[in-house]
Structure formats: structure tokens, C-alpha cells
Amino acid sequence: MISFFKNFFKRFFAKKKDIKFGLYGPPNGGKTTLANKICEDWLGEKDAMGSASAMAHETREIKIKEQVIIKGSNNRELTFNLVDTPGIATKIDYEEFVQEGMAEDEAKNRAKEATKGVISAIKWLDDMDAVIVVLDSTKDPYSQVNITIVGNLEARKIPVLVVANKVDMKKSDIKKIQAAFPQYKVQGISAKTGKNMDKFYDALFEVTK
Amino acid sequence: MSLTLQFIPYSRIEDLTSYQRIDLLLDLVKNDQILVLEGRLRSEEEAELIQQTMASIDKKFTGIELSVVYPEKKNVDFFRRLHQQLVNIILGDRRGLTIIGPANIVKEIKQDPEKIQLFTKEKRKR
Numbered sequence: 001m002i003s004f005f006k007n008f009f010k011r012f013f014a015k016k017k018d019i020k021f022g023l024y025g026p027p028n029g030g031k032t033t034l035a036n037k038i039c040e041d042w043l044g045e046k047d048a049m050g051s052a053s054a055m056a057h058e059t060r061e062i063k064i065k066e067q068v069i070i071k072g073s074n075n076r077e078l079t080f081n082l083v084d085t086p087g088i089a090t091k092i093d094y095e096e097f098v099q100e101g102m103a104e105d106e107a108k109n110r111a112k113e114a115t116k117g118v119i120s121a122i123k124w125l126d127d128m129d130a131v132i133v134v135l136d137s138t139k140d141p142y143s144q145v146n147i148t149i150v151g152n153l154e155a156r157k158i159p160v161l162v163v164a165n166k167v168d169m170k171k172s173d174i175k176k177i178q179a180a181f182p183q184y185k186v187q188g189i190s191a192k193t194g195k196n197m198d199k200f201y202d203a204l205f206e207v208t209k
Numbered sequence: 210m211s212l213t214l215q216f217i218p219y220s221r222i223e224d225l226t227s228y229q230r231i232d233l234l235l236d237l238v239k240n241d242q243i244l245v246l247e248g249r250l251r252s253e254e255e256a257e258l259i260q261q262t263m264a265s266i267d268k269k270f271t272g273i274e275l276s277v278v279y280p281e282k283k284n285v286d287f288f289r290r291l292h293q294q295l296v297n298i299i300l301g302d303r304r305g306l307t308i309i310g311p312a313n314i315v316k317e318i319k320q321d322p323e324k325i326q327l328f329t330k331e332k333r334k335r
Contacts, residue, residue, distance in 0.1 A: 090259055091272025091312035115263040122256050142320040144275045148259065151252030 018066075019080040019208060020127055024153075025134040026145050027056040027087025030165040034134055034191035035065070035084040041197065042070050049084045055100055057114035059086050062124055072205045080208075085124060086117030088145050125152055130159040130207050137164035137188065138171040141180040150181060161207045164188040168195055212243060212314070212329060219248040219303045227254050231261050234309055239270055243310040243327075248303040249277050258309075270311065276318035278325055279305040 023031040032052040039048035049063050063084040070078050092114045097107035125131075131153050135141055153160050162181050164174045168190040178186045187203045189196040215237060222230045231254065237244055250258065255275070262273050308318055308325060316330040 088259065089272070090262060090275050092263070092266055093271040093312065111266070115266050118263045119260050122260050125256070140319070144255075144277060144318075144320070145259075147277065148252060148255040148275075152256050155252045 019078075019129045020083055021068075021080045021204070022083045022085060022124065022128040022131045023134055024085055024121065024125075024131050024149050025087060026136075026143065027089055028054070029087065029134040029136045030191050031087065031134045032059050032063075032084055034132070034163065034165065034189075035063070035082055037191045037194065037197065038068060038070075038082060039065055042068055049082075055097065055102075056089075057087060057092065057110060057117065059084060060110070060113040060117040061086065062117075062120055070201050070204065072202060076205055078205055078208060080129075083124065083128070085121035086114065088118055088121055088149060089114075090145060092118075122152075125156065125158070128158055130161070132204075133160060133162045133184075134165055135162065135177055137166050137174055137177055138169045141177045146180070150184075159207045160184050161203050162186045163200065165191055168193045213241065215242045215244050217244055217246045219246070222246070222248075227251075227257060230254060231258050234258065235261055235265060235273075238273055238309055238311050239265065241311055241314060243315060244308065246307040246309065249279060249305045249307050270313070272312040274308075274310045274312055274315040274318045274327075276308045276320055276325055277305055278308075278320065 023035055025031055030052070032049055035049035036047050036052065039045045043065070048065055050059060052058060065082045065084075068080055068082050072078065092111050094104075094107040094111035097110050098104055102110065133146070133149060133153075135146060150160065150162075162177065162184045164172070164177045164186055166172055167174065167188040172188075174186060174188040185203060185206070187196065187200050189200045191197075217234075217237075222233065225233065230250065234244060234246070235258070255277075258273075258275070266272055306325075308327065310318070310327070314329055316328045319326040319328070
């Protein structure tokens, strides 16, 4: 009986330690680039979460990297499982992939996998302990997909960090993202060049407080 | 090309379950209707609508364009916020407007954030 309780508490607290950090957002926001950057910075692994692409829906299934440990100021440590999710969209047309040069069969298959990816990304929302919403700061943030993602996180009371990615680009406008989501901290970064990644890691500690 | 806009009063979906609401809206959109719904769906229903849309995508139906105009402002003073909360209690999800259109007809819906611009495209034969 004592061992039962011991195991129960051990499992309970072990689970609590395994924070799941989800990367969510529309396609092509830079979720996989950011996931790869985190893995490179703290695990020394390159392209650990797969390849990123200019073509939308490159990530079509959930990818998890377990036991990522990051260190902050004052010797703080944060251990989490990083979950990279497919971009959430309301429409997927295989003909757009064909127009970008993909063969028709391959495009149809990509579209089919992408629809399944969106469904599983939404289903996984319930399993997240905290979410990083990754937005392309060169694009209009007032899209319904962004609003729906944030609305669902609010409804589930999941802590959120909004990341304005691609600040290295000329058209980047963080203020527009801050105006769209004034209730959240918005951290501008470039996952590609590594700009502001130190501030991003500090923000991760804040969001899990 | 002619466009059909269908207005749906909130009373038509008020007593439906979430699944019934989504079925109704998706059936109409799949029949090339652009819907102007009085009020809004709950966040969870919007997510479910996206999931059901993804499950319905085929050669003919490529998805939806969705946009919600909601009159609530976020950076307002205490009394304005209190007023908004009281209106929300009385009207609930009846506030605002939701536009849903088939992606093969509606190219883009732009929110700015208090006005909506709907851009259409020529429907492709499939």
C-alpha cells in the first residue's frame, strides 16, 4: 500500500515536471525554424525537428523533442518537452502546391496530409501546458486563424507567449502584433538569424511561472 | 459570376448544439453560399469548425474563409470595460458578425480590425 502511494506521488510529480511547450500558429510563421533553433542552442542538434520550407505545410505531423533543458539567469533551469505542430489553416488547395512546381499526385498527397495535420494540431491543444504562438511579423496579424488559436488558449487558460518572428526582415512590424494581442507579452525574434533569442528564453521562464 | 450572401439571424442557431451549428454552417458554405451570421461562435466552436472543414476537404471543396467582427475593444478604461461586460452578459454571443465563405469563391477576408473587406476570385472548374 505504501509503495502504491509512493509510486502514485512519484508519477504525479514527475508528470508535473514534464511541461509541454507547444509551438502554434499559421503555416509559414517559422515554428519549425524556431524549434530547430531551440534544439540547436540547448541540445546541440541541427535540424532536430525536421526541415523548414518556403512552401506552406512542410510540417504535417506533430513532432516532439523530449527533455529540452534551458538555463536562465540566476542559475534557473527549465525542462520541457517541445511540441512542434503543423500550421493551422482554414483552407488547403493542392493546386497551390502544383502552381509552386510540385507534381499533381505529390501535391494531392501533401494536401491530404496537411488537413490531417491541422486536425491533430487542434486536438493536441488540450495537452499543452504552455503555448508559444509563432507569427510572421511581416504579415497582417488580424487573421481569424490567429484569433481562433489565441481564443482557444484563453478558453483553456493555457499560458501564452506570442512570438513576432522574422524581425530581420524589412517589412517586420512588431507593433501591429502588439496592437492585435495587447493582453500578451509579444517577443520579437528572428529564429533564422538568432536575433533576440536570449530575450525569448527569458520570456519562456516568465510564461511558466 | 453571381454571388449569394445569406444572412443567418442568431435565433436560427441559438438552440442548436455546437455540432448542429457547425453542420448547418458547413453545409451552406459547401453549397457556395457566403454566410453573414449575426453574432459569433464560441472559440471552441471555431476550432471545431476548422477541424470539420479540414475533414471535408476534397477536390471540389478546398476549405473556408472565416472572419469575425467583434465590437469589443481591449484597451479601454474601467467604466467602458464594465459597460462592455454588462452588454456581454445581456447579449452573449449575439454580438458581432461572422462571415464564412467557401475558399474557392472568397479569396481573402481582411479585418482592419473594425471593418471587413471581402475579396472574391473567379471560381475554377474542377
